[in-house]
Amino acid sequence: MADRKEEIIQAGIEVFAARGYYNTHIAQIVEKVGIAKGTFYLYFNSKKDLFISLIKRHEKIFLEVFDNYTFDTNNKNLKIFLEEMLLGFFKIYKKHKNLSIIILREAVAVNEEFGDEFKRMEEKRFRRLQDLYKFLIENNYISKDIEFDYFAFAFLGIMESVIMRKLILSEEDFNIEEAADKISDYLNKAIS
CATH class of the missing domain: 1.10.10.60 (Homeodomain-like)
Structure with a gap:
């Protein structure tokens, strides 16, 4: 069954x-x-019920990346640290391309009946990002002067924008290693 x-x-x-x-x-x-x-x-119960289950599935997959990622400095500079993390996210988004399309393309256009689900999902994602943010500050990767909200917006915004344009809208194959390298380089310069 x-x-x-x-x-x-x-x-x-x-x-x-x-x-x-x-x-x-x-x-x-x-x-x-x-x-x-x-x-x-x-x-x-309905098409909406199925769609909500897909939102929850995406949330679970995304959060598992954070939950399974070990925040470990191991003599890594910020660029390498971010590159490894982003590569993990990109692999997940690429592996679940159609689910990513639904969440990143459809979810933002769907009406308010799904608003509560997306807010709940965003709250969980932001809690995980707060853990990352605290780790980066505690390990002197970033300055305490960088406000969390802007760090989170920049991190998610850049990552999801690249996923949207390269994975979802582009006809060419998404080179996740190249994307992780370039984005980590940019973020490293922007937040360190």
Whole structure:
């Protein structure tokens, strides 16, 4: 039974990424899975319910990168530290490209019914970024003069902008190593 739910989720990811939230119909998702519409409702109450589960999945994947990343200086300069971290994020976004499309492209355009989910997700992401920020200050990577909010906006803004333009909107293959190198170099110069 869990396999069927996962099949529906995977089909939802593909269809939402290709068609967008408003242009997606449950009939398209169940057709992709090869199930009756009633079977869909055994697992999800609505298209919105499925979409919220995708937001939660993205949140879980993103937070696992932070939770599994060991903040370790090991004689690394800030550029190398950030490069390794960004590479981890880019690998996850690339591995889950369609889910990334849904969150970064669709989520911001979807109406306020999803606002609470996105606010909750953002609060968790910002708590993880606060841990990173504190670590960077404690290890003298950045100055205490750099305000957290602007650090977080810059870090996420640059990362998600590159993901949006290079991974989602670009037709060419996204070179994650090059992106991590260039962004870490920029951030290193900007915040150190």
